[in-house]
Amino acid sequence: MYRTHTCGELRIENAGQQTTLAGWVQRVRNLGAMTFIDLRDRYGITQLVIDDKASAELKAAANELGREFVVQVKGTVRERESKNSKMTTGDIEIQVAEISVLSPSDVPPFTIQNDTDGGDELRMKYRYLDLRREAVRENLVLRSKMAIIVRNYLDSLNFIETETPVLIKSTPEGARDFVVPSRMNPGEFYALPQSPQQLKQLLMVAGFDRYYQIVKCFRDEDLRADRQPEFTQIDCEMAFVEQNDVLNTFEGLTRHLFREVKGFDPGEFHRMPFAEAMEKYGSDKPDIRFGMTFNDITALAQGKDFPVFNSAEYIVAICAEGCAEYTRKQLDALTEYMKRQQIGAKGLVYVKYGADGSLKSSVDKFYDETDLKKWADACGAKPGDLLLILSGEKAKTQIQMGALRLEMARQLNLMDKNVFCPLWVVDFPLLEWDEDTSRWHAMHHPFTSPKPEDIAMLDTEPGKVRANAYDLVINGVEIGGGSVRIFDSGLQAKMFGLLGFTPEQAQYQFGFLMNAFKYGAPPHAGIAFGFDRLVSMFAGLDSIRDVIAFPKNNTGRDVMMDAPSTIANEQLDELNLKVEIKEVKK
Numbered sequence: 001m002y003r004t005h006t007c008g009e010l011r012i013e014n015a016g017q018q019t020t021l022a023g024w025v026q027r028v029r030n031l032g033a034m035t036f037i038d039l040r041d042r043y044g045i046t047q048l049v050i051d052d053k054a055s056a057e058l059k060a061a062a063n064e065l066g067r068e069f070v071v072q073v074k075g076t077v078r079e080r081e082s083k084n085s086k087m088t089t090g091d092i093e094i095q096v097a098e099i100s101v102l103s104p105s106d107v108p109p110f111t112i113q114n115d116t117d118g119g120d121e122l123r124m125k126y127r128y129l130d131l132r133r134e135a136v137r138e139n140l141v142l143r144s145k146m147a148i149i150v151r152n153y154l155d156s157l158n159f160i161e162t163e164t165p166v167l168i169k170s171t172p173e174g175a176r177d178f179v180v181p182s183r184m185n186p187g188e189f190y191a192l193p194q195s196p197q198q199l200k201q202l203l204m205v206a207g208f209d210r211y212y213q214i215v216k217c218f219r220d221e222d223l224r225a226d227r228q229p230e231f232t233q234i235d236c237e238m239a240f241v242e243q244n245d246v247l248n249t250f251e252g253l254t255r256h257l258f259r260e261v262k263g264f265d266p267g268e269f270h271r272m273p274f275a276e277a278m279e280k281y282g283s284d285k286p287d288i289r290f291g292m293t294f295n296d297i298t299a300l301a302q303g304k305d306f307p308v309f310n311s312a313e314y315i316v317a318i319c320a321e322g323c324a325e326y327t328r329k330q331l332d333a334l335t336e337y338m339k340r341q342q343i344g345a346k347g348l349v350y351v352k353y354g355a356d357g358s359l360k361s362s363v364d365k366f367y368d369e370t371d372l373k374k375w376a377d378a379c380g381a382k383p384g385d386l387l388l389i390l391s392g393e394k395a396k397t398q399i400q401m402g403a404l405r406l407e408m409a410r411q412l413n414l415m416d417k418n419v420f421c422p423l424w425v426v427d428f429p430l431l432e433w434d435e436d437t438s439r440w441h442a443m444h445h446p447f448t449s450p451k452p453e454d455i456a457m458l459d460t461e462p463g464k465v466r467a468n469a470y471d472l473v474i475n476g477v478e479i480g481g482g483s484v485r486i487f488d489s490g491l492q493a494k495m496f497g498l499l500g501f502t503p504e505q506a507q508y509q510f511g512f513l514m515n516a517f518k519y520g521a522p523p524h525a526g527i528a529f530g531f532d533r534l535v536s537m538f539a540g541l542d543s544i545r546d547v548i549a550f551p552k553n554n555t556g557r558d559v560m561m562d563a564p565s566t567i568a569n570e571q572l573d574e575l576n577l578k579v580e581i582k583e584v585k586k
């Protein structure tokens, strides 16, 4: 037996007992007469002591130990003289009788404790060492716990967990596919699923009725902090349901997770149409932990001599409470922030509503206090507040103002990590126009159903057609999304046509789905949650990397395994591939 107890288990009640522990040496403190060793495993740390009464052999063995050696010790549990209330095992220590090294260790490249000295890249390279740190491990423990809660909850609602294949035909979800060459079918490729979308719909045709899977999805996209080329979804589909049934079921799941993991219920989720989200927050994933909503002041601000406003399609203001004292420097910095390429605003107008009731603006040349007061009233501003105003083409200006609203919330500390405000955004547009390709794209995916009352507009004004599509947003983060599906092969064919597929192309790429719809497809709808994001939000982290055991870095590399990598010529030959690197971009 390697151990009788774990390193997190022994308490004062165990004093006097014989014990065998095994674990990693966290620290050795040699105080001359006595040597203390902190022994660690995933359950905790236990202090070992080798005192002056110990045999010379034992003392010598202790002296040989280095950090991260794996050892087994036998000894007696005893009460500590100086207790450590910060450790669960802090009342006791082990008087060591025997120590054996199971595996020595090189000096680790960084210290394995919560406040480590290791930089990001180094910790990624030695991820298995990083995972020994409690702070990192705890995130994965939370992940495991949440996966079990999800499984139990969905199981209790009769969902069937079904695995779908990883080697499939391309499923367009708006990203690039990762592809795998087929040895047995020269010149042909599998794609890794961007999601099991079509497969789960086929399970509905198969009569499975309620499907779920905690499943890896693959998207070859440019990476950001909250993106990984492979990520995990809680993927679900239900038959004989309407949008409301899906929302209620997954609101139930989310609230259950909050109760089980966080110990509170966030209450019923708000629901907001996409159009309202854009009108009030300039975002399809509004953070509603704070207000600062948009006020359209176009009518109020036009008609004076300010040409910028007069020629604008839209003029919008937000009210930053208590910010009238912002200095010139702060306002210039905000203007610069808004002019950055990523945001692209042309300028920023402000009105300071002084505590004394005075109104001063950056456009005083064109507007007097009476005009400015009207704007302030429209925004519900009070003395001491600051109005920030943008103008221009409506859709673009909304998005820019959305970015400014978030920046102000950061400056004003309005984003409390311990507050959770879940929100369903519903009624997304079915299509969005892509300037680059001059084509309609499915905003969610091509299998999403238009709202029945909007179907007539498909031929006349496709851009106005709304979809039965929804997103779950928590604190400005998109946690999940889904839709009611098209289940009629005729409507599906029409949709592919709108998206620019010829009937032949649609048949080649999606024939299997359209055929399946000919054999009795039930009405169905579904959703997928980004599991990594959900866990990282519950853990209070900013990046999903921290909740993934072996994540990739921001160029999509696994720096620990050093993947991707080249493969041997024989392997390429077998695959009938010849690799020609056109240009190596670094």
Ligand code: ASP
Pocket (backbone or CB within 6 Å): 173, 194, 195, 196, 197, 236, 481, 482, 483, 526, 527, 528
């Ligand atoms: N397949 C979709 C996605 O990955 C989710 C869904 O529509 O169920 O976003």
